[in-house]
Amino acid sequence: xxxxxxxxxxxxxxxxxxxxxxxxxxxxxxxxxxxxxxxxxxxxxxxxxxxxxxxxxxxxxxxxxxxxxxxxxxxxxxxxxxxxxxxxxxxxxxxxxxxxxxxxxxxxxxxxxxxxxxxxxxxxxxxxxxxxxxxxxxxxxxxxxxxxxxxxxxxxxxxxxxxxxxxxxxxxxxxxxxxxxxxxxxxxxxxxxxxxxxxxxxxxxxxxxxxxxxxxxxxxxxxxxxxxxxxxxxxxxxxxxxxxxxxxxxxxxxxxxxxxxxxxxxxxxxxxxxxxxxxxxxxxxxxxxxxxxxxxxxxxxxxxxxxxxxxxxxxxxxxxxxxxxxxxxxxxxxxxxxxxxxxxxxxxxx
Amino acid sequence: xxxxxxxxxxxxxxxxxxxxxxxxxxxxxxxxxxxxxxxxxxxxxxxxxxxxxxxxxxxxxxxxxxxxxxxxxxxxxxxxxxxxxxxxxxxxxxxxxxxxxxxxxxxxxxxxxxxxxxxxxxxxxxxxxxxxxxxxxxxxxxxxxxxxxxxxxxxxxxxxxxxxxxxxxxxxxxxxxxxxxxxxxxxxxxxxxxxxxxxxxxxxxxxxxxxxxxxxxxxxxxxxxxxxxxxxxxxxxxxxxxxxxxxxxxxxxxxxxxxxxxxxxxxxxxxxxxxxxxxxxxxxxxxxxxxxxxxxxxxxxxxxxxxxxxxxxxxxxxxxxxxxxxxxxxxxxxxxxxxxxxxxxxxxxxxxxxxxxxxxxxxxxxxxxxxxxxxxxxxxxxxxxxxxxxxxxxxxxxxxxxxxxxxxxxxxxxxxxxxxxx
Numbered sequence: 039x040x041x042x043x044x045x046x047x048x049x050x051x052x053x054x055x056x057x058x059x060x061x062x063x064x065x066x067x068x069x070x071x072x073x074x075x076x077x078x079x080x081x082x083x084x085x086x087x088x089x090x091x092x093x094x095x096x097x098x099x100x101x102x103x104x105x106x107x108x109x110x111x112x113x114x115x116x117x118x119x120x121x122x123x124x125x126x127x128x129x130x131x132x133x134x135x136x137x138x139x140x141x142x143x144x145x146x147x148x149x150x151x152x153x154x155x156x157x158x159x160x161x162x163x164x165x166x167x168x169x170x171x172x173x174x175x176x177x178x179x180x181x182x183x184x185x186x187x188x189x190x191x192x193x194x195x196x197x198x199x200x201x202x203x204x205x206x207x208x209x210x211x212x213x214x215x216x217x218x219x220x221x222x223x224x225x226x227x228x229x230x231x232x233x234x235x236x237x238x239x240x241x242x243x244x245x246x247x248x249x250x251x252x253x254x255x256x257x258x259x260x261x262x263x264x265x266x267x268x269x270x271x272x273x274x275x276x277x278x279x280x281x282x283x284x285x286x287x288x289x290x291x292x293x294x295x296x297x298x299x300x301x302x303x304x305x306x307x308x309x310x311x312x313x314x315x316x317x318x319x320x321x322x323x324x325x326x327x328x329x330x331x332x333x334x335x336x337x338x339x340x341x342x343x344x345x346x347x348x349x350x351x352x353x354x355x356x357x358x359x360x361x362x363x364x365x366x367x368x369x370x371x372x373x374x375x376x377x378x379x380x381x382x383x384x385x386x387x388x
Numbered sequence: 389x390x391x392x393x394x395x396x397x398x399x400x401x402x403x404x405x406x407x408x409x410x411x412x413x414x415x416x417x418x419x420x421x422x423x424x425x426x427x428x429x430x431x432x433x434x435x436x437x438x439x440x441x442x443x444x445x446x447x448x449x450x451x452x453x454x455x456x457x458x459x460x461x462x463x464x465x466x467x468x469x470x471x472x473x474x475x476x477x478x479x480x481x482x483x484x485x486x487x488x489x490x491x492x493x494x495x496x497x498x499x500x501x502x503x504x505x506x507x508x509x510x511x512x513x514x515x516x517x518x519x520x521x522x523x524x525x526x527x528x529x530x531x532x533x534x535x536x537x538x539x540x541x542x543x544x545x546x547x548x549x550x551x552x553x554x555x556x557x558x559x560x561x562x563x564x565x566x567x568x569x570x571x572x573x574x575x576x577x578x579x580x581x582x583x584x585x586x587x588x589x590x591x592x593x594x595x596x597x598x599x600x601x602x603x604x605x606x607x608x609x610x611x612x613x614x615x616x617x618x619x620x621x622x623x624x625x626x627x628x629x630x631x632x633x634x635x636x637x638x639x640x641x642x643x644x645x646x647x648x649x650x651x652x653x654x655x656x657x658x659x660x661x662x663x664x665x666x667x668x669x670x671x672x673x674x675x676x677x678x679x680x681x682x683x684x685x686x687x688x689x690x691x692x693x694x695x696x697x698x699x700x701x702x703x704x705x706x707x708x709x710x711x712x713x714x715x716x717x718x719x720x721x722x723x724x725x726x727x728x729x730x731x732x733x734x735x736x737x738x739x740x741x742x743x744x745x746x747x748x749x750x751x752x753x754x755x756x757x758x759x760x761x762x763x764x765x766x767x768x769x770x771x772x773x774x775x776x777x778x779x780x781x782x783x784x785x786x787x788x789x790x791x792x793x794x795x796x797x798x799x800x801x802x803x804x805x806x807x808x809x810x
Contacts (some may be wrong), residue, residue, distance in 0.1 A: 141482030
């Protein structure tokens with residue numbers, strides 16, 4: 039069988055280039071105290087993306103190289119002479135997280151295979167924001183996920199705008215949100231009519247050789263760290279998409295960051311799942327929602343906590359709700375894959 | 389089976405003769421190959437670790453040869469086909485940061501698509517070696533040679549060198565690694581090969597032995613700039629107005645030092661390989677007794693040399709200066725040489741619209757180099773051979789006539805387009 043041959047090929051690659059085997063943290067008390075992303079950064083109060091950096095590299099450990107594409111997590115974290123990174127860190131271009139991860143992994147692999155560097159598994163993590171990942175860097179990430187023979191993780195921290203450059207809309211900004219490029223005005227209330235890209239599922243569906251894709255939210259930090267550990271252990275290129283509430287871009291009191299992440303999940307706006315070797319597993323509250331053990335809270339309770347939706351009318355909220363309902367009631371895999379079965383599709387016009 | 393693995397029975401009582409030392413010339417041979425293939429062979433000899441490819445004519449022939457070397461097991465590298473030139477250059481940039489020797493390349497608008505990556509590479513002190521198969525910047529579409537692609541990075545910290553034969557392409561690729569990876573430099577180097585005229589044209593090339601290459605080219609050692617868990621540095625942090633000028637100045641100093649390192653590399657090259665290039669920065673042809681000279685870059689040297697030989701039969705003392713290294717630019721040395729002549733004609737296979745005297749890039753640089761010189765001959769710029777149009781022997785003679793007029797003090801337009809339908 040072809041599957042067996044392919045698996046054997048992959049097993050051979052992993053034997054040649056093994057990964058660190060990072061077991062899941064069994065509870066918050068088992069998480070090590072040692073930090074690899076520490077003081078020296080200048081992120082905003084309540085910045086969830088900074089928390090993602092801290093937890094990501096805590097999960098990965100010291101034998102890790104991190105590549106960071108342009109964005110908040112570059113500009114705010116690496117002021118010259120006061121870097122917050124304990125592990126080796128290198129900037130990469132806005133659209134280059136895929137290429138940076140691939141190049142670093144390829145360089146290490148070549149040098150180790152040819153005996154020019156000590157052979158040991160070194161984690162490679164390339165991160166990008168939603169602008170760098172879902173917009174500009176999509177092509178390079180896609181290409182990288184088709185290379186089964188390099189071990190690396192691409193982590194997209196999604197604060198739903200180009201937050202570093204003053205909150206401009208990205209392909210990952212939710213419908214209708216007020217950004218500096220989509221400000222409501224006297225004639226047009228809604229300037230941004232595009233629906234947020236379904237990035238993680240798109241990458242999972244489009245790259246069947248990629249062994250691990252997950253969505254996370256740092257309101258569920260242990261799950262998120264364990265996703266990072268699994269992504270680094272499993273081998274080959276992997277992708278994690280994190281939703282990060284952003285006090286400045288979403289316009290709310292920084293004390294509410296953690297709660298907003300929970301509301302995004304509870305309202306069904308942000309489904310938590312992982313796709314491991316082609317098997318989809320819904321996680322935590324998302325699973326409970328899908329199993330109908332938990333009722334989704336209205337999106338109103340999530341949207342109206344954020345100033346970026348303050349201009350929404352009831353109609354706008356109803357529209358947003360209807361789109362989220364569609365995700366859960368009509369998608370072939372609720373919350374994940376947006377196809378509808380033909381029998382359920384709208385009838386053709388007469 | 390390689391010879392080293394052949395086991396023979398040895399009688400332990402009989403003393404074994406010491407193994408015969410390999411002569412350094414083992415593996416040396418001559419091949420009929422193109423400029424692109426010559427550079428692929430140089431990659432093999434340099435034991436490059438990571439190579440990225442993306443198709444665009446005409447440079448991509450080098451990657452076709454690389455692919456064959458890899459599939460035949462002659463070159464052990466990570467060979468990655470990228471999804472764009474931007475990624476192509478970013479991948480090798482990052483591979484170089486963790487200590488890998490890398491090779492990359494492009495042509496025309498493909499090179500321009502990678503421009504962001506090309507911009508950051510010198511600033512990161514990445515000693516990447518790239519091949520530019522010089523090509524016109526479409527639109528309108530054109531596959532042929534123009535030098536504007538490589539010249540576009542001339543201000544950014546790339547070392548730029550033009551070659552005019554497959555032999556020089558191979559030799560220069562080895563020299564490029566030696567210079568770029570010298571810790572005093574640590575700047576990328578692009579080797580320009582004229583599209584079609586060099587990338588696709590064959591000539592006999594002496595392929596050196598691996599031993600000699602190893603003697604010439606040390607391993608790439610990134611030292612304390614290595615990105616590795618044992619050396620946990622932060623690369624390219626935010627410096628802003630606090631530090632940017634100091635860091636730019638360091639890069640500028642590296643480019644200044646490159647002049648010395650290039651001289652050393654050519655001297656060692658001659659010692660080890662026995663092939664002599666003389667002055668590394670520009671090559672002079674029949675200049676000893678010349679009244680006037682032409683100066684240009686790349687393969688236009690071929691028609692120019694033929695035309696000069698013909699003109700000399702008619703008693704015209706014409707010489708030619710072929711500029712090899714455009715960055716760093718050996719300005720004082722060039723000015724001293726050009727000061728010997730009564731007039732200078734600069735042939736640009738490029739354009740710089742709206743530039744001083746509406747000249748090409750090389751003419752503007754030559755004028756700038758000459759300005760502080762004690763003896764400044766008149767300089768005429770010629771724009772010629774764009775889009776791969778042939779620079780013909782009559783073109784060269786026409787240009788020479790104009791230089792002679794300038795030498796006689798007859799005013800000439802500062803820039804003239806040659807071989808143009810009007």
